[in-house]
Amino acid sequence: MRAPSIHPDAVNLDYFTAYNDVSVHDLMLKDGIRTRAYLNALENSELEGKIVLDVGCGTGILSMFAARAGARKVYAVEASGFVGMTQKLIDDNNFTNKIELINQMVEEIDLPEKVDVIVSEWMGFFLLHESMLESVLNARDRWLKDDGVMLPTTAKIYSALCDMTPTLTKEYGIYQDCYGFDFTAMVPSLQATVPNPAISDVLESQLLTQAQVVKEFDMRTMTSADLESFKSSAIYVPKADGVMHGVCLWFTCDFAGPPGNEDDITVLSTAPGQTLAKSTHWKQTVVMLGGSFAVEKDDQIPVTLNLSKSKTQTRFYTITVEFGE
Known part of the structure; x- marks a missing residue:
C-alpha cells in the first residue's frame, strides 16, 4: 500500500x-x-x-x-x-x-x-453534494486511455414539486394535541432548526408534478467548469389539486455497456418509489419553501432552480428556488 x-x-x-x-x-x-x-x-x-x-x-x-x-x-x-x-x-x-x-x-x-x-x-446528496466529481474528472484527464470507459458514464438531476405532509405530520403532528393542549405555536421555531435542504425519504405519491431534468452530465466530455454553477427554468404542472411544501431533487446514473455495446446500460436511480423498499442511502433532497401552498390541477407554475458551489465550503452547494417568470 x-x-x-x-x-x-x-x-x-x-x-x-x-x-x-x-x-x-x-x-x-x-x-x-x-x-x-x-x-x-x-x-x-x-x-x-x-x-x-x-x-x-x-x-x-x-x-x-x-x-x-x-x-x-x-x-x-x-x-x-x-x-x-x-x-x-x-x-x-x-x-x-x-x-x-x-x-x-x-x-x-x-x-x-x-x-x-x-x-x-462519487455521488452525494442530489448528486453533487461533497463535490467528489472534480477529483474523478482530474483522474480521467490524467490517466484514462483515449478509448477508456467511465463508470458511471452519464448522470441527471431531476426535480418535482412535492407534498411533505407525511413527514411534517410525523414530526410535528403531536403539537396539535400535545397531551390535550395546542402547542402548534412551537412548530415554526422547530422547523427553523431543521437543515434546508432536508434529506428525506419521499414517496412517488408525494410528487405533485412530473419530473423535470435540472441538469445532465456526461463524464466522458464534461469539465470541472460545468460544476461551478448552473440553473434550470421550467413550467411545473400539478397532476391534481394538492398542497406544496418544497422542491424534491434526486438523480440517476447510467453505466454504459462495453465498447461496441454501449447501449446495454445499467441504471442507478434514486427517484422516489412507491414504497420505501426502493429507497437508497441518498434518499431525496427537499428544498423546503417555508410554508404550505395550495396548487390546483393543471396550474402553470414557473420555477427556476439555481445551484452554485460555495465559495468557502467548496464541497457544498447553495440551492435557491425562484417562482415566476
Missing part, C-alpha cells in the same frame, strides 16, 4: 475524516440498489485483462468486483484513514496481487500506466 504524500486542506480533511467512520461504509454496503448497480455494470464491462482505476475506493468493494470480473490490475485510491481496514479486506479476499491500494488523494497519484476503466462512487 502506498503512503500519503500530502496533507489535505481543512475542507478536504473534514471530508476524508468522515470516511474513517466504519458506520459510513456499513450504510453504503447495505444499500443494495447502489451496490448491485455497480456490480452489474462492472460484470457487464468485459474487464478481462483490463486495467481499472477505482477513485475513492472506500472498503474496496468496487475494486473487488472489477478484479473478480477479470481485470488484470486495479489501482484502488483512497485518501481517508480507513485504508488499514481496506487493505485487510483486500488481503482476506485474496486480491492482494491484483489490487494495489494507494493511500493518497487522486490528484497526487503517479501511476505507471494509463487505465482502461475509471470507476467511482
Whole structure:
C-alpha cells in the first residue's frame, strides 16, 4: 500500500475524516440498489485483462468486483484513514496481487500506466453534494486511455414539486394535541432548526408534478467548469389539486455497456418509489419553501432552480428556488 504524500486542506480533511467512520461504509454496503448497480455494470464491462482505476475506493468493494470480473490490475485510491481496514479486506479476499491500494488523494497519484476503466462512487446528496466529481474528472484527464470507459458514464438531476405532509405530520403532528393542549405555536421555531435542504425519504405519491431534468452530465466530455454553477427554468404542472411544501431533487446514473455495446446500460436511480423498499442511502433532497401552498390541477407554475458551489465550503452547494417568470 502506498503512503500519503500530502496533507489535505481543512475542507478536504473534514471530508476524508468522515470516511474513517466504519458506520459510513456499513450504510453504503447495505444499500443494495447502489451496490448491485455497480456490480452489474462492472460484470457487464468485459474487464478481462483490463486495467481499472477505482477513485475513492472506500472498503474496496468496487475494486473487488472489477478484479473478480477479470481485470488484470486495479489501482484502488483512497485518501481517508480507513485504508488499514481496506487493505485487510483486500488481503482476506485474496486480491492482494491484483489490487494495489494507494493511500493518497487522486490528484497526487503517479501511476505507471494509463487505465482502461475509471470507476467511482462519487455521488452525494442530489448528486453533487461533497463535490467528489472534480477529483474523478482530474483522474480521467490524467490517466484514462483515449478509448477508456467511465463508470458511471452519464448522470441527471431531476426535480418535482412535492407534498411533505407525511413527514411534517410525523414530526410535528403531536403539537396539535400535545397531551390535550395546542402547542402548534412551537412548530415554526422547530422547523427553523431543521437543515434546508432536508434529506428525506419521499414517496412517488408525494410528487405533485412530473419530473423535470435540472441538469445532465456526461463524464466522458464534461469539465470541472460545468460544476461551478448552473440553473434550470421550467413550467411545473400539478397532476391534481394538492398542497406544496418544497422542491424534491434526486438523480440517476447510467453505466454504459462495453465498447461496441454501449447501449446495454445499467441504471442507478434514486427517484422516489412507491414504497420505501426502493429507497437508497441518498434518499431525496427537499428544498423546503417555508410554508404550505395550495396548487390546483393543471396550474402553470414557473420555477427556476439555481445551484452554485460555495465559495468557502467548496464541497457544498447553495440551492435557491425562484417562482415566476
